[in-house]
Amino acid sequence: SQTIHQWPATLVQPVGSPLSLECTVEGTSNPNLYWYRQAAGRGLQLLFYSVGIGQISSEVPQNLSASRPQDRQFILSSKKLLLSDSGFYLCAWRYPTLQEYNSPLHFGNGTRLTVT
Amino acid sequence: AQTVTQSQPEMSVQEAETVTLSCTYDTSESDYYLFWYKQPPSRQMILVIRQEAYKQQNATENRFSVNFQKAAKSFSLKISDSQLGDAAMYFCAYRIPYSGAGSYQLTFGKGTKLSVIP
Numbered sequence: 001s002q003t004i005h006q007w008p009a010t011l012v013q014p015v016g017s018p019l020s021l022e023c024t025v026e027g028t029s030n031p032n033l034y035w036y037r038q039a040a041g042r043g044l045q046l047l048f049y050s051v052g053i054g055q056i057s058s059e060v061p062q063n064l065s066a067s068r069p070q071d072r073q074f075i076l077s078s079k080k081l082l083l084s085d086s087g088f089y090l091c092a093w094r095y096p097t098l099q100e101y102n103s104p105l106h107f108g109n110g111t112r113l114t115v116t
Numbered sequence: 117a118q119t120v121t122q123s124q125p126e127m128s129v130q131e132a133e134t135v136t137l138s139c140t141y142d143t144s145e146s147d148y149y150l151f152w153y154k155q156p157p158s159r160q161m162i163l164v165i166r167q168e169a170y171k172q173q174n175a176t177e178n179r180f181s182v183n184f185q186k187a188a189k190s191f192s193l194k195i196s197d198s199q200l201g202d203a204a205m206y207f208c209a210y211r212i213p214y215s216g217a218g219s220y221q222l223t224f225g226k227g228t229k230l231s232v233i234p
Binding site for chain 1: 120123151158161162163165166188207209219220221223224225226227
């Protein structure tokens with residue numbers, strides 16, 4: 001079966017410090033990978049997605065970047081964190097298909113990031 | 117632009133009773149998908165149920181069912197025989213069938229916090 005791992009679970013970082021959040025998927029190959037952010041009291045916002053190694057698409061301009069160095073590894077980074085980067089970050093994967101029915105999003109447990 | 121509105125920030129239900137969470141959306145598309153996601157205190161987002169707009173039959177998943185009213189753009193979630201484990205934030209979400217290669221753009225509502233009273 002497929003599993004998705006995301007770490008760390010919580011993180012407190014000062015403004016201006018770097019960030020690296022990691023997500024890995026097991027039990028499948030060539031998944032589509034996603035980073036979402038959930039701000040307090042709001043739904044999820046898609047930040048980045050990747051359809052393959054080294055292929056990153058950004059949905060919104062921001063202080064963050066993403067990379068996919070391996071097929072099942074997705075990393076969210078920042079060189080210098082801003083206060084506004086605080087939030088809950090969720091990694092997700094799905095099979096690379098346009099068919100909705102048999103390929104929903106599978107989310108990781110998320111990372112609570114607090115920038116102080 | 118698509119919007120999803122959940123007008124009930126908080127709801128409560130007695131254990132074993134039935135509760136209905138409301139969701140309305142705005143779209144000019146004729147084909148789309150609707151979802152209900154559950155986010156318990158563990159914070160993991162879990163898909164509860166989904167509905168294809170072209171299907172008139174309401175989706176059901178065990179104790180969870182939806183009332184999909186396409187003309188009214190309404191998509192409510194009914195939880196029957198509520199259990200303590202149902203306590204969570206519930207998010208209604210919408211997407212069009214094809215958002216570009218790989219993109220999976222979901223438009224979420226702000227959520228409804230459901231409490232289950234023992």
